[in-house]
Amino acid sequence: xxxxxxxxxxxxxxxxxxxxxxxxxxxxxxxxxxxxxxxxxxxxxxxxxxxxxxxxxxxxxxxxxxxxxxxxxxxxxxxxxxxxxxxxxxxxxxxxxxxxxxxxxxxxxxxxxxxxxxxxxxxxxxxxxxxxxxxxxxxxxxxxxxxxxxxxxxxxxxxxxxxxxxxxxxxxxxxxxxxxxxxxxxxxxxxxxxxxxxxxxxxxxxxxxxxxxxxxxxxxxxxxxxxxxxxxxxxxxxxxxxxxxxxxxxxxxxxxxxxxxxxxxxxxxxxxxx
Numbered sequence: 001x002x003x004x005x006x007x008x009x010x011x012x013x014x015x016x017x018x019x020x021x022x023x024x025x026x027x028x029x030x031x032x033x034x035x036x037x038x039x040x041x042x043x044x045x046x047x048x049x050x051x052x053x054x055x056x057x058x059x060x061x062x063x064x065x066x067x068x069x070x071x072x073x074x075x076x077x078x079x080x081x082x083x084x085x086x087x088x089x090x091x092x093x094x095x096x097x098x099x100x101x102x103x104x105x106x107x108x109x110x111x112x113x114x115x116x117x118x119x120x121x122x123x124x125x126x127x128x129x130x131x132x133x134x135x136x137x138x139x140x141x142x143x144x145x146x147x148x149x150x151x152x153x154x155x156x157x158x159x160x161x162x163x164x165x166x167x168x169x170x171x172x173x174x175x176x177x178x179x180x181x182x183x184x185x186x187x188x189x190x191x192x193x194x195x196x197x198x199x200x201x202x203x204x205x206x207x208x209x210x211x212x213x214x215x216x217x218x219x220x221x222x223x224x225x226x227x228x229x230x231x232x233x234x235x236x237x238x239x240x241x242x243x244x245x246x247x248x249x250x251x252x253x254x255x256x257x258x259x260x261x262x263x264x265x266x267x268x269x270x271x272x273x274x
Contacts, residue, residue: 002195002207007188019186019194021212026119026188027253027260030214033121034251034262036068036114041125042267045274048127050104054086058097061112070114073122073191080235085111085124092220092228092237092245093182104130107140109247113191120187122216123263124249128272135223136244137272142174143221143246144271150199150217154252154259158209164201167219177226179245182237184216187251200226209254218249 005018009025022030040061047060062083065072072083087095087109088102095109102108111124126140146167153162171178184197195207199219224243231238239245248271251262264270 004210006212013189013193015190015193017194019207019213020188021210022188022214022253023212026214029117029119030121030188030251030253030262033070033114033116033119034123035121035266036065036070036116037112037121037123037251038263038265039068040064040112040114041110041123042265042269044110044127045269048102048108048110048129050102050130052102054088054095054097054100054102057086057110058082058084061110065112065114068114068116070116073113073115073120077191083112085109087111087245087247089244090239090242092179092222092239093247094235094237096233096235102129105132105136106130107132107136107244107246111249115191118189120189120191120251121263122187122191122249122251124218124247126246126248126272127274139176139221139223139244140246140272142171142176143219144248146170146199146219146221147217147248147250150219151250151252151259151261154209154217154254156209156211156254156256159204160195160197160206160209161201162203163217164198165203168200171219171221177222177224179220179222179226179228181228182220184218184249186213186215188214211254211256213254214251216249216251218247220245220247
């Protein structure tokens with residue numbers, strides 16, 4: 001049976017399997033953290049171009065996060081030594097920034113999580129590098145549609161499975177594969193918490209969505225089959241068939257009559273081309 005926990009303002013929370021239900025002060029904290037995440041992703045638009053390294057992009061993320069009064073939640077998380085994740089082409093998620101140079105035609109997901117005043121603003125977007133082939137552009141477009149279709153089902157009284165079922169149906173209509181090994185998650189004062197938000201599911205299943213729930217939706221969609229392979233670094237996940245992969249992510253909170261997206265772009269840079 002699903003257990004819910006009503007969380008008071010500034011209450012210490014534990015990752016104990018309960019789904020946290022938050023009040024107005026928490027919503028305000030998440031708005032600020034989410035806006036900073038979105039502003040960082042907005043600022044990267046002018047820097048994602050052929051010739052730049054993923055390490056340089058990571059430097060920008062770190063500098064902007066600190067300048068915004070936050071710290072990168074990924075920095076030091078389980079030994080991770082960077083301020084964002086940079087996942088290029090066939091990398092599904094958790095690509096590690098470094099000396100890799102972006103090339104004309106690449107697609108890249110950049111995932112940031114500023115921790116601001118105790119709240120996590122978790123978001124990622126795809127970027128097109130130079131002249132990107134049509135099949136890659138279409139994958140990115142459909143992946144964004146999957147995210148927003150999933151968000152349309154995030155409302156009180158719905159089930160978590162409704163979100164995954166809608167995402168899966170849209171992706172598979174285009175003959176794309178939906179990654180199963182990674183999912184969205186609860187967040188707030190904790191980086192990762194209950195519930196797990198799977199992106200391939202059966203409608204009507206899973207926990208009921210209630211006002212005050214915070215979680216991410218972050219579908220990972222492959223141009224080919226959904227299979228995943230982990231690299232030896234212990235972080236980087238790639239497509240087993242080496243096909244392209246794309247992902248978008250928003251953090252949101254369930255309200256009395258729908259949901260609020262905390263990580264919307266203030267500049268309207270929701271999907272490429274920006």
